[in-house]
Each structure stands twice: as C-alpha cells, then as structure tokens.
Amino acid sequence: MRNVVRSEGYARARVGIGAVAAGLGAVTLYRTVTTVGFKLEALPAYVLGAALIALGYVRWREYRTARSRA
Amino acid sequence: MAANAGSPPLTPAAAAATPTLRRSVTPWGSFSWGYSDVGADIFVGLGLVLGAAAGASNVAFLFAGIVYVCVGLAYTELAAAYPVAGGGQYFVMRGLGDIFGFIAGWAVLLDFTIDITLFAWSCIDYLSKLLPILAFTIHPWTHFWTVFLLIVGLATLNFIGVRESSAFNEIVSGLDIASETAILFFGFVFAFRPELLVHTMHGSWPSTFNLMNGVSLAIISFVGLESISQAAQETQRPASVIPRTSISLILTILIFALAYSNLALGMQPSHPLPLDARGHAQELWAFLGNEENNGASVQVLASLVPYYGALAALYVPVLGAILLLISSNSGVFGSSRIAYAMSQANLLPSLFRQVHPKFRTPAVSIGIFCGFAVLELIFAALPSLSPSSKDVYARLFRGEDGITFLGDLYAFGAAASYSFVFLALIALRLNDPASPRKFKMPFNIPFTYKGVRVEFPLVAVVGFAGIFSILFFVMLTHLIGRIAGPSWILLGILGYLAYRRYKGYPMFRSRPHDWRKQQSKILLEAGELELMDEYLANLKALDEQRAKAGTT
Numbered sequence: 001m002r003n004v005v006r007s008e009g010y011a012r013a014r015v016g017i018g019a020v021a022a023g024l025g026a027v028t029l030y031r032t033v034t035t036v037g038f039k040l041e042a043l044p045a046y047v048l049g050a051a052l053i054a055l056g057y058v059r060w061r062e063y064r065t066a067r068s069r070a
Numbered sequence: 071m072a073a074n075a076g077s078p079p080l081t082p083a084a085a086a087a088t089p090t091l092r093r094s095v096t097p098w099g100s101f102s103w104g105y106s107d108v109g110a111d112i113f114v115g116l117g118l119v120l121g122a123a124a125g126a127s128n129v130a131f132l133f134a135g136i137v138y139v140c141v142g143l144a145y146t147e148l149a150a151a152y153p154v155a156g157g158g159q160y161f162v163m164r165g166l167g168d169i170f171g172f173i174a175g176w177a178v179l180l181d182f183t184i185d186i187t188l189f190a191w192s193c194i195d196y197l198s199k200l201l202p203i204l205a206f207t208i209h210p211w212t213h214f215w216t217v218f219l220l221i222v223g224l225a226t227l228n229f230i231g232v233r234e235s236s237a238f239n240e241i242v243s244g245l246d247i248a249s250e251t252a253i254l255f256f257g258f259v260f261a262f263r264p265e266l267l268v269h270t271m272h273g274s275w276p277s278t279f280n281l282m283n284g285v286s287l288a289i290i291s292f293v294g295l296e297s298i299s300q301a302a303q304e305t306q307r308p309a310s311v312i313p314r315t316s317i318s319l320i321l322t323i324l325i326f327a328l329a330y331s332n333l334a335l336g337m338q339p340s341h342p343l344p345l346d347a348r349g350h351a352q353e354l355w356a357f358l359g360n361e362e363n364n365g366a367s368v369q370v371l372a373s374l375v376p377y378y379g380a381l382a383a384l385y386v387p388v389l390g391a392i393l394l395l396i397s398s399n400s401g402v403f404g405s406s407r408i409a410y411a412m413s414q415a416n417l418l419p420s421l422f423r424q425v426h427p428k429f430r431t432p433a434v435s436i437g438i439f440c441g442f443a444v445l446e447l448i449f450a451a452l453p454s455l456s457p458s459s460k461d462v463y464a465r466l467f468r469g470e471d472g473i474t475f476l477g478d479l480y481a482f483g484a485a486a487s488y489s490f491v492f493l494a495l496i497a498l499r500l501n502d503p504a505s506p507r508k509f510k511m512p513f514n515i516p517f518t519y520k521g522v523r524v525e526f527p528l529v530a531v532v533g534f535a536g537i538f539s540i541l542f543f544v545m546l547t548h549l550i551g552r553i554a555g556p557s558w559i560l561l562g563i564l565g566y567l568a569y570r571r572y573k574g575y576p577m578f579r580s581r582p583h584d585w586r587k588q589q590s591k592i593l594l595e596a597g598e599l600e601l602m603d604e605y606l607a608n609l610k611a612l613d614e615q616r617a618k619a620g621t622t
Contacts, residue, residue: 043132
C-alpha cells in the first residue's frame with residue numbers, strides 16, 4: 001500500500017480524479033444555472049459545484065507541488 | 071480509527087522507556103484515518119436529517135457544512151501547529167486554561183461514548199438490510215442484544231490491545247469513496263431531476279422548528295475532526311502533511327453530504343416506493359427518513375439508483391457496516407486515549423491512566439466509558455423494549471427515543487467542544503504568536519496586541535457563531551439533549567472541582583505549564599526541525615519586542 005501511495009501513477013490517478021471532480025462541478029453549476037437559475041433554493045447546488053471544483057484545484061496543486069519536489 | 075502505530079505510553083516508567091508514538095502514518099493514511107471517522111457519519115446522519123428537515127434537508131446540510139468547513143480549518147491550523155493527540159482538549163487547555171480544557175475534553179468524551187453506541191447501533195441497522203432478523207422495528211430485543219454484544223466485543227478487543235491495522239482502514243476508506251462516488255454518479259446521471267428537487271423543496275419545506283432540528287442533526291454528519299489531531303501525533307512531518315490531507319478530507323465529506331441530500335430530494339427512484347402506513351404514496355425523502363429506514367438510509371437510497379442499485383443493495387450494507395464498526399471502535403479507543411491525556415494533565419483522577427499490568431492498555435477507562443455507552447444504549451432502546459416506558463418517553467420527551475436520542479447528544483457534545491476550540495484558536499493567535507503555523511485559516515486582520523503584531527482570525531468568529539447557533543438549536547429542539555447534555559457537563563465540572571480541591575490544585579485557575587519547553591519538545595518529536603529553529607527565533611524576537619513595548 002505504501003509503495004502504491006508513493007508512486008507517480010498514484011499521483012496521476014489523484015489528479016485525474018480531481019479533474020473529473022472539477023468537471024462534475026462545472027456541469028453541476030451549468031445545469032443549476034440553466035434549470036433553476038439564481039434562486040435561493042439553488043444555493044446548496046451552487047456550493048456543491050464550487051466544492052467539486054475546489055477539490056479538483058486542491059488535487060492539481062498537490063500534484064504540482066509533488067512534481068516540483070521530484 | 072486507523073492506527074498502526076504503537077500504543078501510547080501508559081505508565082510513568084513506560085513513558086520514560088517509550089516516550090513517543092511511532093510516526094509512521096503516510097499522507098493517505100492520515101486522510102483515511104480521518105475519513106473512516108467522519109466519512110461514516112453520513113451513513114447515520116442522512117436519514118435523521120431527512121426525517122426532520124424534509125424538503126430543506128440540503129439547506130440543513132449546507133448550513134452545518136459551512137460550519138464544518140470552519141471547524142475543519144480551525145483543527146487543521148491547530149493540529150499542524152500543535153501536533154499532539156489530545157486534540158480539542160489540549161488546544162483549549164493551552165488557549166483558555168485548565169477548567170475550559172476539562173469542559174472541552176469532557177464534552178468530547180460524551181461524544182466518544184455516544185460514538186460507540188450510535189455507530190454500533192447503525193452498524194446493525196445496515197446489516198439488518200441483509201439479515202432482517204436484526205431489524206430494530208421487527209425484533210427490538212435481538213437488535214438490542216446484538217448491539218450490546220458488539221460493544222462488549224469492541225471493549226474486549228481494546229482491553230487486550232488488538233487494533234485494526236492502518237492498511238485495513240486505508241482499503242475500506244478507498245472502497246467506500248469509490249462506492250459512494252459510483253452511487254452518486256449513477257444517481258445524478260440517470261435519475262436526478264432538478265425540477266423535482268425544486269418541487270420537493272417548495273412542496274415539503276419544513277417549519278422553522280423542524281429546520282432548526284434538521285440543522286442540529288446535520289452536524290452529526292461532520293463529527294470526528296478530533297481524528298485530525300490524533301493522526302497528527304502519528305504522522306510524519308505533520309505540519310506539512312496535515313494541511314494537505316485535511317483540506318481534501320473536508321472537501322470530500324462536504325461534497326458527499328451535499329450530493330446525497332440533493333439526490334435524496336431530487337431523484338426519481340428506479341422502482342415504485344411502497345405505500346406508507348396509511349396507504350398513501352410517499353416521497354423518496356419521507357421513505358428514507360422514516361423509522362424503518364433512517365438508520366440505513368444510504369443503503370436504501372443506493373438500492374433505488376438505476377442500473378447500479380441492484381449491485382449496491384448487495385454490498386453497501388456490508389461496506390457501511392464495516393465503516394460504522396471502525397467508527398464505533400474509534401469511540402472506544404478515543405475515549406480511553408482522551409481520558410488518559412486528561413488524566414496526565416491533572417484534569418481527571420489518576421484512575422483514568424491506570425493500565426492493565428499484562429496488556430498495558432487503559433483498562434479502567436475502557437471499562438468506564440463502555441459502561442456509559444451501554445447505559446446510553448439501554449436508555450435509547452428502552453421505549454421499544456418496554457411498552458410502558460414508551461408512554462413515559464412520549465409524555466416527557468415528545469416521543470424521542472432510539473437513534474434520535476443518540477443523535478441529539480452527539481450533536482450537543484460536538485457543538486459544545488467545537489465552540490471552545492474556536493475560542494482557543496483566537497486566544498492562541500493572540501497569546502502564542504511565536505508558534506510557527508504552516509497553515510492559517512484565511513481572512514485575518516493584522517493588528518498589534520501587547521506590543522506584538524498578531525492576526526485576528528475572522529473565520530473563527532464566523533465558525534463560532536455558526537457552531538454556537540447549532541448548540542442553541544440542539545438545546546431548543548431536543549428535550550433529551552437539553553436535559554442530558556448540560557447534566558453531563560455539570561456533573562463533570564462538579565467532579566473536576568472536587569478532584570482539584572482534594573489534590574490541592576487550583577480549582578478555577580490553571581496549574582503552571584511551561585508551554586515554550588513543551589512546544590519545542592513537540593516540534594522536535596515531530597521531526598519538524600526547521601520549524602523548531604523558527605520557533606526559537608520567533609521566541610527571541612517576541613521577547614525583544616515585548617521588552618521594547620514594556621509588556622510581558
């Protein structure tokens with residue numbers, strides 16, 4: 001397990017999943033805007049979309065830091 | 071609780087021989103440690119919140135989620151700056167003094183004892199979806215005895231010192247994240263209808279009282295951040311690793327909670343739902359939040375997802391039960407460890423750090439807190455086991471019982487201890503500016519305090535207001551929580567004062583602590599040598615600044 005976690009493949013998989021999360025976040029925001037619009041009841045969906053994009057950003061930043069160290 | 075590291079030093083002699091825990095937890099280990107603790111909460115919280123907040127469940131999760139992000143950021147900053155296993159209790163003792171440290175630790179102990187019962191209860195609820203003989207609503211006595219035996223079994227394992235390995239925890243966490251992602255993916259792609267979500271929110275919006283009730287229950291989906299600080303003591307280079315893993319953990323948990331609540335309100339089930347007790351058609355959120363399903367709502371929701379549901383119905387009960395069992399075990403282990411740390415800090419009697427001569431485990435603490443857990447189980451299960459007590463509960467507690475009672479107290483303990491942690495963070499920013507903080511909560515206001523430049527954390531104020539309002543909601547909406555929670559704290563304070571008086575220690579003031587020496591030792595043991603050098607340089611500069619300003 002430890003070797004897997006330290007491998008570059010694992011780091012790439014994490015940034016890949018992060019990219020998927022960010023993509024899902026963008027889709028969530030787009031669908032919320034087009035179906036519900038800017039209404040108060042859509043707030044949880046907006047925060048969900050933003051959190052997914054933030055997760056993608058965190059993963060990408062981690063990957064960049066790991067690569068610069070290597 | 072994930073830990074492959076050695077046991078904590080349990081006797082003065084042993085402490086001298088093995089003064090520190092082995093730091094062998096990797097970044098993924100640190101993440102999965104937290105995930106196995108907090109990630110299990112949604113398995114319990116979803117059904118309870120849907121039952122209370124109905125069409126506003128996603129709003130309840132949003133409110134609690136924002137507060138949770140603030141709490142998570144506070145724990146991340148404090149755990150990275152002070153990587154010791156005492157967690158909230160240690161931060162509060164250091165920031166606000168001994169008595170407040172005791173109150174925060176005592177509230178955490180309440181949470182850990184509830185954790186044992188609540189998650190053992192829910193673990194059996196999930197298994198009952200595969201083995202109906204364990205169903206609480208059909209066979210309450212079987213359910214009761216199974217939960218009881220599970221608690222006794224966990225206590226025995228902890229008593230003889232058997233703990234699950236970190237690798238096992240990491241695998242279960244990884245499987246659970248993949249599983250939950252798959253459920254949400256299939257649910258959102260094939261069955262989610264935004265118009266249905268808006269319709270449900272409009273048509274089933276709860277009363278203000280029920281919304282507050284829902285928010286107070288939603289916070290239980292985010293409890294367990296103590297694990298961040300517990301992991302900090304066993305993580306390599308905690309100041310660098312903890313912020314990285316914590317932010318990922320906070321976002322992952324927030325995403326799952328918001329996604330599940332939105333899906334439960336806006337999903338078209340893949341097959342028709344059964345009629346309710348009065349023969350009426352019921353909406354998905356009501357079906358998930360009823361007494362029969364609220365203990366295993368994630369499994370029921372997963373089984374209704376198109377294409378994937380049939381497969382999910384088979385394995386989610388087992389996966390959920392394992393995750394909940396790990397979480398229940400973290401209650402047994404965590405309560406004895408916190409009690410041990412509090413006893414070492416002279417906040418609790420030495421009884422709590424007594425160890426078994428053969429197994430070298432804190433046997434007395436394990437026995438006492440598992441005893442409390444069994445009492446809570448009896449109190450929660452009594453109305454279902456005895457019809458006469460059901461009437462009494464209906465009269466005195468508005469019919470609250472079982473899992474709702476456990477949820478009430480869980481929310482109370484968490485809200486109480488987190489409130490103090492925010493105050494401690496503010497106090498430490500002002501009084502201990504020399505400790506290096508590799509991670510700081512965002513949005514700070516710099517100003518001069520006692521001749522030294524410090525930063526006031528605005529997010530801590532927002533978080534304190536949020537968690538305090540949740541504490542208020544708990545007290546307002548839960549009759550049992552209103553009585554049992556403060557009673558626990560009050561009894562604890564009386565015991566603390568009696569103990570301090572008996573030992574001749576100051577009752578309301580703190581005993582002298584050499585925090586500077588302690589901090590250097592903490593950083594040295596953590597392997598953060600650069601930070602230790604920075605700390606010593608900061609101290610020198612701080613003393614010069616204070617001398618110049620004429621303050622001490």
